[in-house]
Amino acid sequence: MKILMLDRSIGFDPKDREARPLGARQRGFIALAEALVARGHKVEARRNGGIDLDHHGVAWRQLDSAMPPFGGDPVDRVLVWRDAELLRHPSIPEGSDCWLWFDGMVSDLNADKARLALLETGAQVIFTHEDHGKAFDGDIAKCPIVIAPGACPAFAMASNMHWAFESRENLAVTVANSKTGIAQIIRIWSAYVAPKVPGAILEIYASDLFSAMAGENDDVSEELVDMVRDNIDKGVRVCHPMPEADMAERIATARAFLHHGKYGNDQVGQWIYDALAAATPVVSYGGIAKARVENGKTGYIVPDETAYGNLVMQLLADRQIFASQSEAARNSRREWLNVAGELEKL
Structure with missing residues (x-):
C-alpha cells in the first residue's frame, strides 16, 4: 500500500533520533513509518519543519509541502497522528481512507472541531488501550478500535x-x-x-x-x-x-x-x-x-x-x-x- 502519514507536532528530522532526545510522540511516528516500510509498504511521512529526505525507505516531506503525496499517485491509506483536525489537511486526497491514531486526552477528541472532522471524513479512530476509548462519546460511522503501540x-x-x-x-x-x-x-x-x-x-x-x-x-x-x-x-x-x-x-x-x-x-x-x-x-x-x-x-x-x-x-x-x-x-x-x-x- 501507499500510506501517507501526517504529524503536526514539533519540527524534527528522522536523523534527529540519533543526535538528540526526541519525545515519545516523535519516536513512535518515526518507528511506525519505518516498520510499515519494512513490511513492504511505501510510506510518505509529513511533519512540521525539517528537510525533504529519504531515510530508511521512508519519504520524509514537510507537512505543508505544495507537492501532492507520492508525486500524484493514488494514496491507499492516510494515517493521521493524534490530531483529528489534521484529517482536513489539504495534502489528503479527496475520498481517502483515513485512520486517526489517537493517544491524547479523549476530551480533545470530544471537542466540536474534532468530532466534525471525524464525521466529515469517516475516519477510523484507533485508541491505544481499552480504557482510553471508554471515555469517547462521539457518534461516528466506524466503531473505534484499539491497537497498542510498540517498542522502538x-x-x-x-x-x-x-x-x-x-x-x-x-x-x-x-x-x-x-x-x-x-x-x-x-x-x-x-x-x-x-x-x-x-x-x-x-x-x-x-x-x-x-x-x-x-x-x-x-x-x-x-x-x-x-x-x-x-x-x-x-x-x-x-x-x-x-x-x-x-x-x-x-x-x-x-x-x-x-x-x-x-x-x-x-x-x-x-x-x-x-x-x-x-x-x-x-x-x-x-x-x-x-x-x-x-x-x-x-x-x-x-x-x-x-x-x-x-x-x-x-x-x-x-x-x-x-x-x-x-x-x-x-x-x-x-x-x-x-x-x-x-x-x-x-
Missing part, C-alpha cells in the same frame, strides 16, 4: 547485549519530569532501596530537573532540587535525556525501570514498552502501566511505597527474581513491527 527497535537490539544478571549494573532508571512523581520515587529509594542495596544507583532522566540542578530552571521547586542533593550519597543521579540509542543502552544495562503512574496524562506508555523490550522489568503504581505490564511477570503494579521499594530492591539484588522477570519481558516484547502488522488487517 533500538531497545530490543540493546537487550541482546545484556542477557545475564551479571551483565547488568546495580542500576535503576526512570524517565520523567519534575511533575510526574520524581519526588516520591526519590523518597522511596532513600528509605527502602539504598539502605538495603549498597552501591545501587538511581538515574533520573529529566531535562527540567537537570537544568534546575544547574540553576537554569525556576519552574522546578527548590524542595525537589534539595531532595536530590540530599540523596546524592545514596546513589541518586539526575541526567539529561540522551538520543534514543544511548537511552536504549542505558536502560538495557539497568535491572529495573521505575515508573510512577499516578501523575500526568500518558496514554501511550512508550517508555514502558521500550524498557520491556530491553528486557528490563518495570515497577509502577499503575496508570498506563496497568495496560502494559503483566503484573508479577514482566514487572509489578504496586499499592504503596513499601511494596514499591521492596520490589525494586529485590530486582536489584536477587538474581533469580530479576532473571525471571527479564526473560518474560524479553519474550513478550511488542515492537512497532507488530503494530504495522495489525494495521494491515484493518
Whole structure:
C-alpha cells in the first residue's frame, strides 16, 4: 500500500533520533513509518519543519509541502497522528481512507472541531488501550478500535547485549519530569532501596530537573532540587535525556525501570514498552502501566511505597527474581513491527 502519514507536532528530522532526545510522540511516528516500510509498504511521512529526505525507505516531506503525496499517485491509506483536525489537511486526497491514531486526552477528541472532522471524513479512530476509548462519546460511522503501540527497535537490539544478571549494573532508571512523581520515587529509594542495596544507583532522566540542578530552571521547586542533593550519597543521579540509542543502552544495562503512574496524562506508555523490550522489568503504581505490564511477570503494579521499594530492591539484588522477570519481558516484547502488522488487517 501507499500510506501517507501526517504529524503536526514539533519540527524534527528522522536523523534527529540519533543526535538528540526526541519525545515519545516523535519516536513512535518515526518507528511506525519505518516498520510499515519494512513490511513492504511505501510510506510518505509529513511533519512540521525539517528537510525533504529519504531515510530508511521512508519519504520524509514537510507537512505543508505544495507537492501532492507520492508525486500524484493514488494514496491507499492516510494515517493521521493524534490530531483529528489534521484529517482536513489539504495534502489528503479527496475520498481517502483515513485512520486517526489517537493517544491524547479523549476530551480533545470530544471537542466540536474534532468530532466534525471525524464525521466529515469517516475516519477510523484507533485508541491505544481499552480504557482510553471508554471515555469517547462521539457518534461516528466506524466503531473505534484499539491497537497498542510498540517498542522502538533500538531497545530490543540493546537487550541482546545484556542477557545475564551479571551483565547488568546495580542500576535503576526512570524517565520523567519534575511533575510526574520524581519526588516520591526519590523518597522511596532513600528509605527502602539504598539502605538495603549498597552501591545501587538511581538515574533520573529529566531535562527540567537537570537544568534546575544547574540553576537554569525556576519552574522546578527548590524542595525537589534539595531532595536530590540530599540523596546524592545514596546513589541518586539526575541526567539529561540522551538520543534514543544511548537511552536504549542505558536502560538495557539497568535491572529495573521505575515508573510512577499516578501523575500526568500518558496514554501511550512508550517508555514502558521500550524498557520491556530491553528486557528490563518495570515497577509502577499503575496508570498506563496497568495496560502494559503483566503484573508479577514482566514487572509489578504496586499499592504503596513499601511494596514499591521492596520490589525494586529485590530486582536489584536477587538474581533469580530479576532473571525471571527479564526473560518474560524479553519474550513478550511488542515492537512497532507488530503494530504495522495489525494495521494491515484493518
